[in-house]
Amino acid sequence: MATSVEIPAKADVVVIGGGPAGSSAATHLARNGIDVLLLERQAFPRNQVGESLIPHFWKFTDLLGVSEKIETEGFVRKSGGITAWNGQIHQITFSRYGYDRPGLHVERDVFDRILLDHARDCGARVFTEVSAASVDFGDAQWPVVHYTDKRAASNAQGAVRCRYVIDASGHSCLLASQFGTRRQISSDLKFLALWGYFENSRYLGADRSSHAPEECLEIRPVTFVMSYEHGWVWHIMLREKASVGVIVHTDRTRGMNKAGRAAFFQQTCNDLPYLRELLRTASFIPGSLQFRPDYSYYATRICGENYYCIGDAAAFVDPVFSHGVQNALYNAAVATLAIRESLKNNNLRKRYSQICESRMQQFYGFSRALSLGDFGANGVDRELVKTMMKALPELELELLLVASAMTNRSENFKQLAREAGVWDGFSDRAAITAPDQIASLSL
Numbered sequence: 001m002a003t004s005v006e007i008p009a010k011a012d013v014v015v016i017g018g019g020p021a022g023s024s025a026a027t028h029l030a031r032n033g034i035d036v037l038l039l040e041r042q043a044f045p046r047n048q049v050g051e052s053l054i055p056h057f058w059k060f061t062d063l064l065g066v067s068e069k070i071e072t073e074g075f076v077r078k079s080g081g082i083t084a085w086n087g088q089i090h091q092i093t094f095s096r097y098g099y100d101r102p103g104l105h106v107e108r109d110v111f112d113r114i115l116l117d118h119a120r121d122c123g124a125r126v127f128t129e130v131s132a133a134s135v136d137f138g139d140a141q142w143p144v145v146h147y148t149d150k151r152a153a154s155n156a157q158g159a160v161r162c163r164y165v166i167d168a169s170g171h172s173c174l175l176a177s178q179f180g181t182r183r184q185i186s187s188d189l190k191f192l193a194l195w196g197y198f199e200n201s202r203y204l205g206a207d208r209s210s211h212a213p214e215e216c217l218e219i220r221p222v223t224f225v226m227s228y229e230h231g232w233v234w235h236i237m238l239r240e241k242a243s244v245g246v247i248v249h250t251d252r253t254r255g256m257n258k259a260g261r262a263a264f265f266q267q268t269c270n271d272l273p274y275l276r277e278l279l280r281t282a283s284f285i286p287g288s289l290q291f292r293p294d295y296s297y298y299a300t301r302i303c304g305e306n307y308y309c310i311g312d313a314a315a316f317v318d319p320v321f322s323h324g325v326q327n328a329l330y331n332a333a334v335a336t337l338a339i340r341e342s343l344k345n346n347n348l349r350k351r352y353s354q355i356c357e358s359r360m361q362q363f364y365g366f367s368r369a370l371s372l373g374d375f376g377a378n379g380v381d382r383e384l385v386k387t388m389m390k391a392l393p394e395l396e397l398e399l400l401l402v403a404s405a406m407t408n409r410s411e412n413f414k415q416l417a418r419e420a421g422v423w424d425g426f427s428d429r430a431a432i433t434a435p436d437q438i439a440s441l442s443l
Ligand SMILES: Cc1cc2nc3c(=O)[nH]c(=O)nc-3n(C[C@H](O)[C@H](O)[C@H](O)COP(=O)(O)OP(=O)(O)OC[C@H]3O[C@@H](n4cnc5c(N)ncnc54)[C@H](O)[C@@H]3O)c2cc1C
Pocket: 016, 017, 018, 019, 020, 021, 022, 039, 040, 041, 042, 046, 048, 049, 050, 051, 052, 053, 054, 130, 131, 132, 133, 168, 169, 170, 171, 172, 174, 193, 194, 195, 245, 292, 295, 310, 311, 312, 313, 316, 319, 322, 323, 324, 325, 326, 328
């Protein structure tokens, strides 16, 4: 039997979690010659939800030097999205906003493995099946990450000292849980996400017609999102299967056991127009149903002088606008820049962490304002969001404003744009690039 490589006792930076946030943080650091060790509790590839990527993500994968590996994989290229929201149907097409690269529908086990392998190729020391348990900040200059090594049956405990800890542990929010800084977004906004996979599903193409699954590499799909009385649903066409999700107010599923949730999921898929038609030739993949309750949250403090929380470990909001992965990539870039500079000048590390805190809270606040819109966005610093609106490239902001207008969640976001003084210019142009309104879909 091969013996496991020993985990070093010391590193400049320890990254907890090997999802997009953690692996890209490790890549940025390793490419800059920093000794980085990444601990991931699962064996890779591992399943993950969140398969729809908007084209913003390419600018981060370019920075990481991994875009070519992603292109070579041949993921499904999508042209944009179609929403059927409150009875109105809209289509948005990325190329109309200046994007010459597509959005993607990715199998996240494959996508995340590409990013993690890339981190390793760039020099990060990556250990999978090693679970971080806690971080001891008693010595502020040398925090200690305690872990359980699950690679052997012994579940050995160990510890590694480092200058900086990056918490990229996703929704388990290791540090925010340890510090008690994790907050639910709002008591009115308790939704449950249920998702599963279907074989042989038809899909909705950019041409607004439905297509057989084998056409999806030739005729570009859209991400299809639809509201219904208790929440909303998604349909995302992947290479071998379709991902279908149901976001439902928890009042509807209270007290249901696993079988009850599965029946509820199937019933919702059968009841809803459009979705029902897309799934009419499909069969549900047994055992593929998963769920996540109460998934909108944020941490009140995400950066300290010796730690940074990034990706879902810092905050997560309703995924209606497919923001999660690109948020993770953005925050990895910002946090690692702060760490690189701090390693050069230890005296300034507190200052860098403060700048990073406001940068990242600004970004997450922007996401919350966008995704939650009229449901409220507690904990959002409106002034920071407005500053970001002013700084965003015009077409990027426009795409997001137009996307927000495709749901009923736009009022709060539009109000922020008005207060920031970016709305007037936008509303002139919006006539040119507004989402197309469609009378109906013939599926
Ligand atoms: C229902 C739903 C739908 C979504 N849809 C989309 C979408 O369409 N598009 C999109 O962009 N985003 C979507 N998202 C969000 C997206 O999945 C996340 O934002 C993204 O995965 C965040 O990446 P991350 O690296 O922060 O976390 P993750 O991808 O969760 O990675 C965290 C990693 O940390 C590891 N880990 C956890 N605890 C420990 C520990 N103690 N020690 C070591 N390792 C640990 C985990 O095993 C995991 O591999 C969706 C989310 C949900 C819930």
